[in-house]
Amino acid sequence: MAKKLNLLYEGKGKKMFNTDDDNLLITEFKDDLTAFNAEKKGSEVGKGALNCKISTEIFHLLEKEGIKTHLIETISEKEQVVKKCQIIPIEVITRNVATGSLTKRLGIQEGTILPFSVVEFCYKNDELGDPLINDEHCLILNLVKNEKDLELIKKIARQINTILVNFFNSKGLRLIDFKLEFGIDSDGNMILADEISPDSCRFWDSKTNEKLDKDRFRQDLGNVKMAYEEVLKRILS
Ligand code: 5GP
Numbered sequence: 001m002a003k004k005l006n007l008l009y010e011g012k013g014k015k016m017f018n019t020d021d022d023n024l025l026i027t028e029f030k031d032d033l034t035a036f037n038a039e040k041k042g043s044e045v046g047k048g049a050l051n052c053k054i055s056t057e058i059f060h061l062l063e064k065e066g067i068k069t070h071l072i073e074t075i076s077e078k079e080q081v082v083k084k085c086q087i088i089p090i091e092v093i094t095r096n097v098a099t100g101s102l103t104k105r106l107g108i109q110e111g112t113i114l115p116f117s118v119v120e121f122c123y124k125n126d127e128l129g130d131p132l133i134n135d136e137h138c139l140i141l142n143l144v145k146n147e148k149d150l151e152l153i154k155k156i157a158r159q160i161n162t163i164l165v166n167f168f169n170s171k172g173l174r175l176i177d178f179k180l181e182f183g184i185d186s187d188g189n190m191i192l193a194d195e196i197s198p199d200s201c202r203f204w205d206s207k208t209n210e211k212l213d214k215d216r217f218r219q220d221l222g223n224v225k226m227a228y229e230e231v232l233k234r235i236l237s
Contacts, residue, residue, distance in 0.1 A: 001073075002026065002081050012038055013051070013199055022084070023186060029055075029078045029195070035218040037129050042217060049077040050228040051197035056080065057235050058164070058196045065163050067156065069192040070183060085183030085191055089124040090133075090143050092153055094161045095177040099202060100215075102177075105132070111209070117161050119154045124181070152190050153182055160192070168203065171234040173212065176202035198228045 002019035004026045009016045012034045017026040029048035034041050052074065059071040070082040095118045098108040102118075121138055122130045133141075135150050144150055157180055168175045178201035181194035194200070198213040205212060211219075212227040 001075065004079075014195070019081070024072065025082050025084050026075070027080050027082050029080075033199075033214065033217045033224070035214065037126060040218070044217075044225050046225060047228060050225070050232055051195060051199055052078050052080065054197045054228070054232050054235060055195040057232075059192070061167060062160060062163060062192065065159075067160060067163070067192055068189055070185070082193070083185055083191065085185045085193055087181060087183045087193055088144055088149075088153070090138060090153070090182070091122040091124050091130060092157050092180040092182065093120040093122060093177060094118070094157050094180070095120070096161070096165065097174065097176040097204075099176055101132075117158060119157050121150075149190065156182070156190065156192070164196075168234075169206070171237060172206045173231070173234055174204045174206055174209075176204055178202070198231050203231055 002021045002024045005018040005020060007015060008018050008025065012032065013030055015028045015030065017028065019026055029052040031043050031045055031048045032041070033044055033047065056071070056074040059069045063069055070085055072081040072083060074080045095102055096114060098112040098114060099110050102108060103110050121133050123133045123137070123141065123143070124130060135147065138144055138150055139147065160180065165175050178196065180192060182190055183193040185191050201213055202215060203212045204210065211221060212231050216222065216224045216227050
């Protein structure tokens, strides 16, 4: 097993450590919660472990369906060994139902089912507040090599959306929207990185539309940990 060495990077939701294997990193999920570009901060004991478990289950499902990911192995409650990759600084957001920033930006009523799934790009840049960007912005900022990579990212995001919408439907959850991050591995492959969890997705209960994700923290709805536990329970059911 890869041996954990020095801290490489600390983000809002995770810490990344170097290992004794040049191709591998260890990622540790944190209990911290942040929203609105870290203007709102909190913490929930056990949240990191819940996200680690949820993300592990989802990444295994995606791997089984042929999606290449960075996940090698989950080695503890909060830690995963992942393939080192060059992260593309784009947040890839896929939306099935209008809410959040889409509602604010375009005035589409909260809860409106979109006529087709929309893939958006945001520039992963805290100083700028992760602004929405289009394909040409991605190219002038050199965030990807070429247009083909952008098309590939969109194609994989849509594949993931189809897999996850069906999966969560069968668990009594609506996948409203979610954020993905991609990277290029040492062989030049585009792989799914980061995590997929209630920190990065919106899940509504299929019957009641109750919010079971980080919006409970963002909107002070309470019972944040209970919601994450419920998502994990449904995934494992
Ligand atoms: P919105 O643009 O409506 O705020 O977010 C759309 C989706 O992307 C939501 O599922 C939200 O959780 C996710 N998302 C957007 N930005 C971030 C971010 O900086 N970090 C994480 N973890 N998720 C994000």
